[in-house]
Amino acid sequence: MTMTSFQNASAWIDAENAQDPNLETDQSISYPKELLYSNRMYAKLMDFHPNASEAVQIASKAQHICRWKIARESYPMDRVGYLKWREDLKKFHAKTTAAILEKAGYDEAFIARVSFLVEKKLLKKDEETQLLEDVICLVFLEFYFDPFVHKHDREKMKTIIEKTWNKMSDKGHQEALKISFSPENFQLIKEALGL
Known part of the structure; x- marks a missing residue:
């Protein structure tokens, strides 16, 4: 078009x-x-x-x-x-x-x-659906993660981080780790993912 x-x-x-x-x-x-x-x-x-x-x-x-x-x-x-x-x-x-x-x-x-x-059909199977999901997760982590941390307890946040991470591709993971999180939030992410 x-x-x-x-x-x-x-x-x-x-x-x-x-x-x-x-x-x-x-x-x-x-x-x-x-x-x-x-x-x-x-x-x-x-x-x-x-x-x-x-x-x-x-x-x-x-x-x-x-x-x-x-x-x-x-x-x-x-x-x-x-x-x-x-x-x-x-x-x-x-x-x-x-x-x-x-x-x-x-x-x-x-x-x-x-x-x-x-x-978001065929996530993990369709490359473009996966690309879109990666972007959704990256936007969440960069802009909406910190407000979430203040609303939920630590264990609930670890579950949210794990679920978010599991939806992403390896390339998405690499990009996510470039985000400038606060030291506290990055510590929480590392704990949740066992990094």
């Missing part, structure tokens, strides 16, 4: 995410939360794997598109409720993105591929 389709799709994804009523501050500037997340995802992808396909680039930007529209609180606050919420979110993100891509003029095969990636 032409760059115009990509530029249109990107702009429309940004416009959707810019409507997020939840704000997050980054370097003293407030952003709609999911717009900031989308920008971080795309920047991390291009840094980690600059020749990523157009499908992965769009999937990275659309990973959490309009996430605030399906509240966690609207599901039972247990493990089953959490998993159902996550599954419904994936389908919702894929459907929302597909509508944008159709409007941008992409063909059915491309739209299906982006939906496949947004839904």
